[in-house]
Amino acid sequence: MDKSELYAGETELKEQFNEKIDTSIRFIPLGGGNEASCSSFLFSFDDIHILVDCGVRYNSRKRYPDYSYLTRLLGSWSKIQAVLVTHSHMDHCGAILPIMQNLPSEKIYATIPTREILERILPFQLEFESEIIDDETLNNEIKLLKTSLFNEKIKIISEISFFKPLTFTSKKRGTVLEVIPVPSGHILGSSGFLFKYVGKTIFFSSDYQPQQQYSIGQKPYIPKQNGLDCIILDGTNFYMPTQSLPLQRKEQEKFIIESVNRALNQHQLIVFPVQATGHAQEIIKIIDNAMLNGSIKTVPVFLDGFINEVLKIYRKEFKRQKSVFCSSNVQNRAKDLRIEDILTFPTIIITTSKNFLKPNSRSYDYVSHINNKNLPHLIMSQFDPSAPNTFTKLSLDMQNLLLNLNVVPFRLETHISAKDSINLIQKTAPNKVILTHSIVRSSISRSLEGLHPLKFPKNCSVIQSINNMPIYLRGNKNAIKYI
Numbered sequence: 001m002d003k004s005e006l007y008a009g010e011t012e013l014k015e016q017f018n019e020k021i022d023t024s025i026r027f028i029p030l031g032g033g034n035e036a037s038c039s040s041f042l043f044s045f046d047d048i049h050i051l052v053d054c055g056v057r058y059n060s061r062k063r064y065p066d067y068s069y070l071t072r073l074l075g076s077w078s079k080i081q082a083v084l085v086t087h088s089h090m091d092h093c094g095a096i097l098p099i100m101q102n103l104p105s106e107k108i109y110a111t112i113p114t115r116e117i118l119e120r121i122l123p124f125q126l127e128f129e130s131e132i133i134d135d136e137t138l139n140n141e142i143k144l145l146k147t148s149l150f151n152e153k154i155k156i157i158s159e160i161s162f163f164k165p166l167t168f169t170s171k172k173r174g175t176v177l178e179v180i181p182v183p184s185g186h187i188l189g190s191s192g193f194l195f196k197y198v199g200k201t202i203f204f205s206s207d208y209q210p211q212q213q214y215s216i217g218q219k220p221y222i223p224k225q226n227g228l229d230c231i232i233l234d235g236t237n238f239y240m241p242t243q244s245l246p247l248q249r250k251e252q253e254k255f256i257i258e259s260v261n262r263a264l265n266q267h268q269l270i271v272f273p274v275q276a277t278g279h280a281q282e283i284i285k286i287i288d289n290a291m292l293n294g295s296i297k298t299v300p301v302f303l304d305g306f307i308n309e310v311l312k313i314y315r316k317e318f319k320r321q322k323s324v325f326c327s328s329n330v331q332n333r334a335k336d337l338r339i340e341d342i343l344t345f346p347t348i349i350i351t352t353s354k355n356f357l358k359p360n361s362r363s364y365d366y367v368s369h370i371n372n373k374n375l376p377h378l379i380m381s382q383f384d385p386s387a388p389n390t391f392t393k394l395s396l397d398m399q400n401l402l403l404n405l406n407v408v409p410f411r412l413e414t415h416i417s418a419k420d421s422i423n424l425i426q427k428t429a430p431n432k433v434i435l436t437h438s439i440v441r442s443s444i445s446r447s448l449e450g451l452h453p454l455k456f457p458k459n460c461s462v463i464q465s466i467n468n469m470p471i472y473l474r475g476n477k478n479a480i481k482y483i
C-alpha cells in the first residue's frame with residue numbers, strides 16, 4: 001500500500017476538504033478504522049455528509065471517536081445530514097449522547113430492534129460502567145452524561161427498514177444519494193448500507209455475518225456478483241486466517257453441543273457467561289434446538305442478568321414474524337429463586353457478563369458459588385483464561401479462582417470469517433476493499449497475498465483503513481478512482 005494513496009498532510013488535507021473542490025466521495029474513520037471498537041465513519045458525497053455509527057472505546061482515556069476532527073473539517077455539526085446507527089453494540093452506538101447533544105434526534109436513524117435494545121441497555125450500561133471503570137479512566141465523561149436526555153430523545157429518532165431507501169440531495173450538484181439499509185446478520189436489527197451516488201455503489205457491511213444465525217429471523221444481505229465498486233468490510237477476523245478453535249459456524253456449534261452433552265452426562269452444572277446482546281440469544285437457540293431434536297438431554301435452562309431485558313425484544317421481534325423465540329425449557333430466573341437453589345440439580349445457566357471475572361456480575365456470583373461449594377461444573381467461556389497476558393491484569397484472588405475452575409473456551413463468531421471475506425471479495429470483484437473494525441496484527445503489508453495465500457481478483461486492491469486518514473473515492477466514467 002502506498003501511503004500517499006491514503007493520507008494527506010495537514011495543509012494538503014485542508015485544501016482537499018475545501019468544498020469548492022470536487023471531492024465527490026470521501027470516507028474517513030473517526031474511530032473503528034484500525035481497531036475493533038469505537039466505530040464512527042464519516043462519509044461525504046460532495047456536500048452530503050453522513051456519519052455511520054457513534055461507538056465508544058473501552059478502557060481508554062480516549063473514549064469517543066475524534067469529533068473535534070469532524071467539526072474542524074466541516075465547520076460545524078449542522079453539516080451532518082444523518083447519523084446512521086448500524087446496531088446496538090456499544091462500540092457502534094455508545095457515543096449517542098454526545099450526538100444527541102449536538103444534533104436533532106430526528107437526524108439519527110436506526111432499525112426498530114436497534115432502537116429498542118438501545119433504549120433498554122444504554123442507561124444500564126452507563127450505570128454499570130461507572131461502577132466498574134475507575135475514576136481516572138472515566139475522566140468524568142460518563143458522569144457528565146445525562147441519561148434523562150437520552151430517555152427523552154431516543155423515542156424520536158428516525159426508523160429505518162431493510163431495503164427501504166433513504167435519499168439525500170446535494171445542494172451543490174443536485175445529485176441524489178440513495179442509502180439502502182440491508183440486514184448484516186450480526187445481531188437482531190443490525191444493518192449494513194448500500195450507498196448509491198453518481199453511478200457508483202458502495203457496500204458498507206458494518207459488523208457482518210453472512211452465515212445466518214438462528215437468533216436473527218432475517219437472511220443476511222450478500223451482494224450480487226460484480227455489482228459493486230467498493231466494499232467497506234468488517235475486518236475483525238481478516239488477519240486471523242487460522243485459529244486453534246473451529247473457524248466455521250457449523251463446527252463451532254457442534255463443539256458447543258458436544259461439550260454440553262459430555263458435561264450433562266457427567267452430571268456437571270453448566271454456566272455460560274456471555275454478552276447480553278447477540279451471543280446470549282444465539283447460545284439459547286443452539287441449546288434449545290439441541291434439546292428439541294434430542295441431541296442433548298432436556299434440562300432446565302435459566303437465564304440471568306441483563307439477557308432477560310434484551311430477550312424481551314428478541315421475543316417481540318419473533319412474534320412479529322409469527323414465530324416463537326424459544327421453548328419453555330428456557331426460563332428467566334424467578335426473583336425468589338436463589339443461586340444455591342438453582343445449583344442443586346442438572347441445569348444450564350446462561351448469564352451476563354461476558355467476562356465472568358467482573359466482581360458483582362451475575363456470572364461471577366454463579367462461578368464463585370460453584371467454586372466455594374466445590375460443585376461439579378463446566379464453564380463455557382468466550383474468554384480464554386489460558387491466553388497470554390490475561391493473567392497479568394487479574395488480581396491474585398481472581399487468578400486462584402480461575403485456576404480452580406473447569407473453563408472451556410469456545411468461539412461463536414458473529415463476524416465474517418477470513419475465509420468468507422476472501423470468498424466475498426473473489427465473488428464480487430470490486431475495485432476496492434477497505435477494511436475497518438480490524439485489529440491489525442502485523443505491519444500492514446503491501447499486498448494481501450502476503451497475508452493470505454489466496455489469489456485476489458485482478459484490479460482489486462485491499463487496504464486497511466486508519467483512524468483520521470481520509471480515503472478519496474472520486475467518480476470517473478468506468479470505475480471509482482482512488483487518490
Ligand SMILES: [Zn+2]
Pocket residue numbers: 087089092186207
Ligand atoms: Zn457488533
Ligand SMILES: [Zn+2]
Pocket residue numbers: 036037089091092207437
Ligand atoms: Zn463491533
